[in-house]
Amino acid sequence: MSNKESKENTDHSDPEKKALKEYLVPFLNLEKQFPLLPGIRSIDNTAAFIGLSPSELIDQRTTLDENAQQAAEDLLTDEDVVQWISRLPFRSGELLVVVGDSQSEDLQGWFEIFRHVMEIGRPDLELEFFNGAVDGDTTVDILRRMNRFVVDKKADWVFVAAGASDAFRLGVAQDRCLVALTDFWENMNTIEQIIKDTTSKPPIWITPTPVLTEEMLKFELFEGVIQNQDLNQYREVISGRTGFIIDPKGIRFGKKPEPWFFLSDGFNASIAGHMETVKALLKALYGRKVVHSSRLDQAEAIDILYNDYDNDI
Helix, strand or coil: CCHHHHHHHHCCCHHHHHHHHHHHHHHCCHHHHCCCCCCCCCHHHHHHHHCCCHHHHHHHHHHHHHHHHHHHHHHCCCHHHHHHCCCCCCCCCCEEEEEECHHHHCCCCHHHHHHHHHHHHCHHHCCEEEECCCCCCCHHHHHHHHHHHHHCCCCCEEEEECCCCCCCEECCECCCCCCCHHHHHHHHHHHHHHHHHHCCCCCEEECCCCCCHHHHHHCCCCCEECCHHHHHHHHHHHHCCCEEEECCCCCCCCCCCCHHHECCCCCCECHHHHHHHHHHHHHHHHHCEEECCCCCCCCCEEECCCHHHHCCC
16 A cells, blocks of 8 residues: 555544544444454554554554543542452453443443453452453344354353343334344343353343433434433343343433433443443442342342352452
8 A cells, every 4th residue: 555545544634533533443443343354453454444543543542441440540449349349259260251332342431441440459360351342232243242252252251231222213213223122132031041051150231321312313423312211121121131230220320310421422421431330330249139030020139148259258
């Protein structure tokens, strides 16, 4: 490629480049979307496809990771967080995998903040992490990735953060959600069974937070919208799963979600919002509340003390 062609590929107006760096790069981890392409492991190729120079992409990803680390350090100044991480159900060397959409793929999102919290606060556990979340993934897409991201990797713990993309209503078809509720229920059943066939550890379900629908409507990059009344139904299905249910009522951003917990799109969380998700996660894991009934009308959370885990503490 000539220098002229290279410059044309990366020469964007300042507003475009700012949008790329500040909004799109956290969710454009193409290595996960196209793992079989021969050139996907080249940072030069990835950067050119996105429209940045390799150094710009590396610098931006480094900044995002530093943001996640700083958020983790801030969380670790909270006495509650320090207490919560002192008793978690993880054993040394275990692999933790997340599947989901942009909320989890975000390079400065809750999973990356959680990773830094554990690496800084509990280095003794030497946990391994793999972020298998992909922007826009519904439960249909997650099912397609379960073999590569969960089964093949022999995950010990699987975090499933799904529902928001399933509830999306396209602008050209606003009379229905992208994935029907009945299909969502079936998909979640299959995802749960795959996890049970892969590991003896219970699934960890991260419920979707409410959205700011009015802000989503203003955001030009979205081709539709999410309604909170739809999310409530999908969240109810998640709350009926077995395993750890994180924030079953979806109130970690407040009963009326505060705008500073979101990016300007009204959907994706800000760092402050992601930190609330990490706190909700750690608190639930510390409390060892596991749902043992999959019936929506009889789901009961019981305190389970895993003596074999506690013996390791």
